[in-house]
Amino acid sequence: MQNSPNIPVQPNCPDRRRTQNAVVIWCRDKLARYIFLAVAFSATASLLLIALFILKEGVPFIIKVGLKSFLLSSEWNPAAEKFGIYPMIIASLWVTLGAMLIGAPLGVAGAIFLTQFVPRSIMRIIKPMIELLAGIPSVVYGFMGVMVLAPFIRNYLGGPGLSLLAGSIILGVMVLPTVISISTDAINAVPKTYLEGALALGATRWQSVHMVILKAARSGIIASIILAMGRAVGETMAVIMVAGNAVRIPHSALDPVRTLTANIALEMGYATGLHRQALFATGVVLFVVVMILNSLAIAAMKRKTGN
Amino acid sequence: MRKGQCVERKVKISVQNLSVFFGQHQALRSLTMNVPANRILGIIGPASSGKTTFLRTLNRMNDLDPESRAEGRVLLDGADIYHPSQSAVQLRKRVGMVFALPMPLPMSIYDNVVYGPRLSGIRNRAALDVIVERTLTAAFLWDEVKDRLNMLALRLSGGQQQRLCLARTLAMEPEVVLLDEPCSGLDPISTARIEDALTVLKERYTIILVTNNTKQASRIADETAFFLMGELVELGETSQIFTVPCDQRTSDYVTGRFG
Amino acid sequence: MRIPPKITQALAVILLGAATLITVITLVLIIAFVLKRGVPEISWEFLSTKPREMGKAGGILPTLLGTVLLPLLAILIALPMGVGTAVYLTEYTRENRVTRIIRFGTDCLAGIPSIIFGLFGYIFFVTILGMGWSMISGGLTLAIMILPTIIRTSEEAIRSVPQAYREVSCSLAATSWETVYKVVLPNALPGIMTGVVLGIGRSIGETAAVIFTAGSSLMMPSSLNDSVRTMSVHFYLLAREGISDEKAYATAAVLVFAVLLVNLAAYWMMNRFIAKRSR
Numbered sequence: 115m116q117n118s119p120n121i122p123v124q125p126n127c128p129d130r131r132r133t134q135n136a137v138v139i140w141c142r143d144k145l146a147r148y149i150f151l152a153v154a155f156s157a158t159a160s161l162l163l164i165a166l167f168i169l170k171e172g173v174p175f176i177i178k179v180g181l182k183s184f185l186l187s188s189e190w191n192p193a194a195e196k197f198g199i200y201p202m203i204i205a206s207l208w209v210t211l212g213a214m215l216i217g218a219p220l221g222v223a224g225a226i227f228l229t230q231f232v233p234r235s236i237m238r239i240i241k242p243m244i245e246l247l248a249g250i251p252s253v254v255y256g257f258m259g260v261m262v263l264a265p266f267i268r269n270y271l272g273g274p275g276l277s278l279l280a281g282s283i284i285l286g287v288m289v290l291p292t293v294i295s296i297s298t299d300a301i302n303a304v305p306k307t308y309l310e311g312a313l314a315l316g317a318t319r320w321q322s323v324h325m326v327i328l329k330a331a332r333s334g335i336i337a338s339i340i341l342a343m344g345r346a347v348g349e350t351m352a353v354i355m356v357a358g359n360a361v362r363i364p365h366s367a368l369d370p371v372r373t374l375t376a377n378i379a380l381e382m383g384y385a386t387g388l389h390r391q392a393l394f395a396t397g398v399v400l401f402v403v404v405m406i407l408n409s410l411a412i413a414a415m416k417r418k419t420g421n
Numbered sequence: 422m423r424k425g426q427c428v429e430r431k432v433k434i435s436v437q438n439l440s441v442f443f444g445q446h447q448a449l450r451s452l453t454m455n456v457p458a459n460r461i462l463g464i465i466g467p468a469s470s471g472k473t474t475f476l477r478t479l480n481r482m483n484d485l486d487p488e489s490r491a492e493g494r495v496l497l498d499g500a501d502i503y504h505p506s507q508s509a510v511q512l513r514k515r516v517g518m519v520f521a522l523p524m525p526l527p528m529s530i531y532d533n534v535v536y537g538p539r540l541s542g543i544r545n546r547a548a549l550d551v552i553v554e555r556t557l558t559a560a561f562l563w564d565e566v567k568d569r570l571n572m573l574a575l576r577l578s579g580g581q582q583q584r585l586c587l588a589r590t591l592a593m594e595p596e597v598v599l600l601d602e603p604c605s606g607l608d609p610i611s612t613a614r615i616e617d618a619l620t621v622l623k624e625r626y627t628i629i630l631v632t633n634n635t636k637q638a639s640r641i642a643d644e645t646a647f648f649l650m651g652e653l654v655e656l657g658e659t660s661q662i663f664t665v666p667c668d669q670r671t672s673d674y675v676t677g678r679f680g
Numbered sequence: 681m682r683i684p685p686k687i688t689q690a691l692a693v694i695l696l697g698a699a700t701l702i703t704v705i706t707l708v709l710i711i712a713f714v715l716k717r718g719v720p721e722i723s724w725e726f727l728s729t730k731p732r733e734m735g736k737a738g739g740i741l742p743t744l745l746g747t748v749l750l751p752l753l754a755i756l757i758a759l760p761m762g763v764g765t766a767v768y769l770t771e772y773t774r775e776n777r778v779t780r781i782i783r784f785g786t787d788c789l790a791g792i793p794s795i796i797f798g799l800f801g802y803i804f805f806v807t808i809l810g811m812g813w814s815m816i817s818g819g820l821t822l823a824i825m826i827l828p829t830i831i832r833t834s835e836e837a838i839r840s841v842p843q844a845y846r847e848v849s850c851s852l853a854a855t856s857w858e859t860v861y862k863v864v865l866p867n868a869l870p871g872i873m874t875g876v877v878l879g880i881g882r883s884i885g886e887t888a889a890v891i892f893t894a895g896s897s898l899m900m901p902s903s904l905n906d907s908v909r910t911m912s913v914h915f916y917l918l919a920r921e922g923i924s925d926e927k928a929y930a931t932a933a934v935l936v937f938a939v940l941l942v943n944l945a946a947y948w949m950m951n952r953f954i955a956k957r958s959r
Contacts, residue, residue: 136510136511139540143856143858147772151772153764154764157831158785161789161792162785224700227699244704249940250885253932254935257714290706321688350793375795510855520844524848537852540862
């Protein structure tokens with residue numbers, strides 16, 4: 115091999131170190147890609163795991179007892195191995211409906227007012243404030259229900275105070291930030307030109323809002339209400355604290371009720387055997403309901419972006 | 422008509438029947454040309470004539486757009502850069518690029534310059550220092566920034582930023598430097614600095630310069646290619662293109678009758 | 681008779697305004713009430729001593745520790761998974777069937793009620809994997825719970841990194857991975873931190889998922905296998921079992937302070953992030 119020191123070193127010729135390095139770099143890039151792909155399924159895998167284990171614990175019980183008697187029997191007496199969750203289903207339904215009756219109109223009205231009738235500067239203060247309140251732990255809301263709301267209901271409306279009504283009001287307040295936040299985003303996403311077009315035709319602000327903006331933002335607002343419903347159905351601790359927890363079908367808004375979630379949380383601590391399976395079966399019902407609500411909300415959001 | 426001919430000089434890049442598509446849209450139509458080594462090739466042409474697409478084909482930056490598709494061959498030193506065995510990352514080490522807008526990464530001047538060398542595994546601080554001084558000097562920027570190499574690069578002026586980008590590209594020791602309208606956002610003095618740097622740099626690199634400014638091409642390009650609607654209309658010595666073009670369309674463009 | 685538009689307009693504004701006012705006042709009142717009743721009960725002794733008689737007397741030191749450690753553990757687990765998911769969605773793939781599945785899974789997970797997480801954590805981590813009521817069981821359960829939050833905020837943060845940075849990095853012969861960790865992640869960091877803080881806030885306030893996985897021991901935890909009680913759980917037990925209203929108010933006040941502080945931090949970071957991006 116000839117050695118000629120006069121020829122300048124060409125910096126561009128791929129020396130050994132460079133090519134070796136290239137292989138390492140290439141491998142690292144490929145490895146990173148597969149790690150990221152694997153990690154990307156973590157949320158989906160968790161969801162599947164959760165579904166799998168809740169179903170695995172709960173479904174055999176439902177099959178054993180029979181879906182019909184589990185869902186439609188009114189007697190819940192674990193000691194006597196009677197497991198009917200009909201009263202809890204009814205309670206969850208009413209509490210959620212009540213919460214929506216309070217939370218949805220207030221929340222949507224708040225969103226409309228904040229986006230359409232309030233200067234941007236004030237909106238910039240109030241909206242984050244409301245979102246901040248979404249972070250307040252649910253137990254704190256529940257505690258307020260116990261200390262303030264329940265005595266109020268007992269003194270002025272009658273009944274034990276801890277009741278369907280108290281649960282609905284507390285849940286209604288709790289879902290307000292969700293409804294306001296998502297509805298506001300949906301309304302803000304409506305192009306400004308829609309409103310200007312309506313105003314230019316001589317409509318008042320309110321006419322333009324309810325004829326044009328609400329129509330355009332409808333899917334987003336509906337999604338916010340469905341998501342809030344999901345939260346209300348799933349809320350546990352606050353409801354345990356204020357709803358009274360009696361296993362019976364409510365006849366008035368002042369009766370104490372026990373929801374599906376409360377049933378799980380109250381008895382999970384000491385349940386064993388068949389009783390524990392019954393609680394997981396309650397979880398299955400809850401899981402199915404929430405997944406349906408989720409899918410509806412996601413579909414509603416999709417329609418919004420699709421338009 | 423001397424289309425794509427260059428007899429006496431070494432050919433660095435040879436483009437054969439290159440067509441580039443973005444989805445249904447064809448951006449380049451069956452291009453054939455040779456790029457000579459160690460010269461400045463100017464590419465001129467009106468907007469959306471395929472100049473930038475051509476440039477981004479040469480270092481496979483178009484790969485980033487999943488809709489894009491290239492047909493034909495691009496030979497760099499005789500090897501097809503689109504051959505499956507070729508790595509786009511290795512190619513980009515040999516073919517560097519300076520973008521139209523100065524785009525320093527949000528880090529210090531020093532870190533911007535050594536970004537490429539560090540990626541190729543140079544960790545030695547002294548070696549990196551040498552690279553920084555050499556490339557910043559080559560980009561005519563060293564004297565202005567040598568005392569504040571740790572300053573955030575975003576705080577330089579536009580012209581300085583663009584020269585930093587040039588230095589950053591040179592720091593990878595490429596063989597070919599692609600410049601995509603590097604002076605479009607700069608004032609005349611900054612432009613002159615970059616042009617000076619390029620005329621010196623062609624001793625060591627093959628330079629391809631896309632420019633909207635025909636005067637710039639006539640000033641510094643050794644050869645000039647005229648693109649129109651994704652086609653190569655004419656390629657020749659710059660003096661010839663600007664004085665006695667063979668094609669009527671080239672003549673119209675360089676005399677400013679359209680475009 | 682048709683009501684003139686001017687009057688409907690005025691009516692609408694009044695009604696909407698009243699609704700908004702009710703909402704804001706209710707929410708503010710709740711905070712104010714808790715703080716007013718709770719703050720006078722807070723003392724240095726309350727924060728720095730162990731509880732006695734199940735919390736009837738003494739302080740909340742172990743639960744403070746639990747409230748710090750458990751969310752931290754959850755973040756340590758959820759952060760790599762969440763950011764990794766976001767990086768995959770933004771840097772390594774286009775919208776296709778796989779990303780739709782990932783997004784659907786993430787959205788659904790976000791809507792799962794916390795009691796379901798509690799059930800799952802209890803059966804999977806506590807029982808089947810034999811971790812018992814422990815910090816690690818609670819941390820893993822909370823991690824899954826806050827994963828969607830981390831994924832969403834990280835994805836938004838990563839998407840807001842200018843595309844030009846990626847092009848430049850790529851043109852300098854960086855591989856996708858090198859671009860991600862040298863350019864994309866450092867620039868998305870403030871936005872990712874917002875998600876982290878939001879996740880911590882949610883973990884601090886969580887009760888149902890924690891009580892069945894981390895247990896409710898009032899001992900000072902000394903390892904990951906020890907059961908801990910967070911402030912939320914402690915507060916729930918104090919209030920639910922009527923142990924002590926004063927201590928419950930005080931704990932609630934500390935809890936509200938902690939959550940507000942964490943959320944304010946998130947909000948501040950988000951604003952700084954937006955301001956920096958739009959400059």
